[in-house]
Amino acid sequence: MSFFTKFGRVKRNYILTQHGKSFLQAPWAGGIVLIVCVIIAMMLANLPATAEAYHHLLHMQLGLSIDGMLFPKGMNLEKLINDGLMVIFFFTVGLEIRREISHGELSTPKKAILPVVAAMGGMFVPAIIYAAFNAGTMVSNGWGIPTATDIAFAIGIMSLLGNRVPISLKVFLTALAVADDLGAIFVIALFYGETPDMLLLGIALVIMVGIYIMRRMGEFRMLAYLVPACIVWILFYYSGVHATISGVAMAMLIPTKPRYSRSYYLHKADIIEQRIIDADKIEDENEAEESRLYYLRRMKQISDGAQGMSHRMEHLLMPYVNFIVMPIFALANAGVHIPSAEYFNIFEYAPEVGSIGMGIFFGLVVGKPLGISLFSYLAVKFGIADRPDGATWKMLVAVACLGGIGFTMSIFVDNLAFDKDTHQEFIDMGKIAILIASTTAAVIGSILIALEARREQKLDSEPQK
Numbered sequence: 075m076s077f078f079t080k081f082g083r084v085k086r087n088y089i090l091t092q093h094g095k096s097f098l099q100a101p102w103a104g105g106i107v108l109i110v111c112v113i114i115a116m117m118l119a120n121l122p123a124t125a126e127a128y129h130h131l132l133h134m135q136l137g138l139s140i141d142g143m144l145f146p147k148g149m150n151l152e153k154l155i156n157d158g159l160m161v162i163f164f165f166t167v168g169l170e171i172r173r174e175i176s177h178g179e180l181s182t183p184k185k186a187i188l189p190v191v192a193a194m195g196g197m198f199v200p201a202i203i204y205a206a207f208n209a210g211t212m213v214s215n216g217w218g219i220p221t222a223t224d225i226a227f228a229i230g231i232m233s234l235l236g237n238r239v240p241i242s243l244k245v246f247l248t249a250l251a252v253a254d255d256l257g258a259i260f261v262i263a264l265f266y267g268e269t270p271d272m273l274l275l276g277i278a279l280v281i282m283v284g285i286y287i288m289r290r291m292g293e294f295r296m297l298a299y300l301v302p303a304c305i306v307w308i309l310f311y312y313s314g315v316h317a318t319i320s321g322v323a324m325a326m327l328i329p330t331k332p333r334y335s336r337s338y339y340l341h342k343a344d345i346i347e348q349r350i351i352d353a354d355k356i357e358d359e360n361e362a363e364e365s366r367l368y369y370l371r372r373m374k375q376i377s378d379g380a381q382g383m384s385h386r387m388e389h390l391l392m393p394y395v396n397f398i399v400m401p402i403f404a405l406a407n408a409g410v411h412i413p414s415a416e417y418f419n420i421f422e423y424a425p426e427v428g429s430i431g432m433g434i435f436f437g438l439v440v441g442k443p444l445g446i447s448l449f450s451y452l453a454v455k456f457g458i459a460d461r462p463d464g465a466t467w468k469m470l471v472a473v474a475c476l477g478g479i480g481f482t483m484s485i486f487v488d489n490l491a492f493d494k495d496t497h498q499e500f501i502d503m504g505k506i507a508i509l510i511a512s513t514t515a516a517v518i519g520s521i522l523i524a525l526e527a528r529r530e531q532k533l534d535s536e537p538q539k
Contacts, residue, residue, distance in 0.1 A: 103396070104396035104400065107400075108404050108481070112404050112408040114405060115404060115405045119410060125411060128409060131151060132150070132152040133150050133151070135149070136149050151406070152406055155402055155403055156406070157317045158317070161307055162321065162391060163395050164321035165303075165325050166391050170255075171252055171322075171326075172328070172384055173330070187458055188246065188461075188462070191452075192250050193253035193446075195444075195445035195446055195448055196441075196449075196477050197257050197258075199442070201217045203220070203440065204220055204441075205433075206433075207428055207429050208429065209428075211425075212500075213427060213428045213429075213430045216434070216504060218265060219437070219484050219508070220433065220437025220438045220442070220511070221487075222254065222483030222486075223478075223480065224479050224484070225251040225255065227482075229251065231519065232473070235523050239523060239527075240469065241464075242462035243469060254477070262316055263315065263319045266316065267316045277309055281305060282306060282324070282327060285302050286327055289328075294329060299383070306323070307320045307321070316490070329383045329384060331382055332380050339376055339380040346372055346376065403486075408485070408509070410505045412502075420434075420506060430500060430507060433507075434484070434504060434507035438479075438511040438512065439511050439514050441478075442477040442478035443474040443475045443478060468526050469530070472525075475522055478519070479515050479519075480512050485508055489501060
């Protein structure tokens with residue numbers, strides 16, 4: 075093989091690697107991967123060659139058999155994904171909420187008031203709209219489905235729109251989505267769990283109190299928190315409180331304070347830097363290299379210790395959540411078997427059954443932007459919050475439309491709202507409505523943002539009279 079051929083391959087591989095890294099780091103990449111997984115799941119669930127195997131795989135029983143008893147009880151692949159793997163997603167959401175509350179956009183009342191009030195409106199109005207269509211019917215319990223916003227999709231769409239959206243509104247939507255997630259977690263915990271086993275829940279709470287005391291005493295080893303977290307998850311799983319809530323609860327207990335202070339880090343970094351320089355003077359090259367590697371490892375340890383454990387965990391887990399956990403969730407939950415075209419008629423209504431489709435569609439597409447915009451306007455009107463800098467009300471309404479992208483959280487609540495054994499068709503209809511409504515909200519939001527940005531740009535370019 076010639077030098078030029080080798081060089082060409084190396085160059086091509088390098089370019090592909092760099093493009094791969096750029097894609098993974100893009101804020102919209104997670105949304106693209108989710109869309110692809112939704113399409114794959116729908117194909118697997120409906121193609122004759124794969125449908126049976128797809129559903130059989132999801133319902134395959136899993137666990138450890140001890141004397142003929144399966145542990146954990148009732149665990150299959152779908153349940154492992156929704157009650158187990160999604161704990162990592164909720165844990166990461168909890169870390170993000172903790173960061174925003176500690177030193178982010180929810181850290182002070184002045185910063186938090188507008189996105190929190192907007193998030194409340196974005197939950198109340200969709201719930202009311204759903205209830206208006208379905209109160210007193212068999213599907214009335216699904217009111218929580220259209221109350222959630224999918225952070226990954228909403229932020230991803232907004233990133234694709236570039237500088238058309240003012241920075242202040244990007245910050246507003248991010249903080250709103252975090253507050254919305256916190257609200258969704260409370261909804262799941264309070265309204266979509268079983269009657270809890272108070273003994274198991276009490277034991278879990280005792281362990282969590284112990285973790286809190288351990289944190290207050292200055293424990294900074296990651297393993298000291300992860301092992302109890304697994305025990306708490308098992309206790310939550312068997313207690314009747316949805317197991318994913320344990321992920322959020324544990325995230326709130328992870329230390330945000332770094333092990334080393336800023337002054338200590340700078341002092342140690344200077345010393346280690348000098349040691350690396352001294353290593354270059356060692357005549358024996360092997361000994362010099364060994365010394366350099368040792369001090370580089372020490373530098374990494376000091377750098378890690380200068381960051382809060384919560385920040386390090388969030389940074390570590392985020393790629394796995396965006397490109398493994400959520401895509402697997404989409405593959406397992408977006409695969410709706412559609413026996414006839416009636417499943418796409420989301421506006422069908424029956425007095426006894428109501429209409430899941432209309433409740434979810436209008437809740438997400440109309441209720442979300444209406445609730446977010448109305449509550450934001452009232453908060454500013456009554457002087458309890460300030461409108462985001464450089465943002466018009468029309469642009470805020472356009473951005474609020476992106477709040478109607480429910481997807482992950484909405485599908486998660488849809489799985490909890492109805493009984494799989496007796497009303498699987500309700501769950502499937504809900505998922506179809508979520509996919510259609512989320513797509514519609516994304517398209518409407520994007521068009522309105524582009525039109526408003528063009529109008530503002532035209533106004534700015536006109537000569538002042």
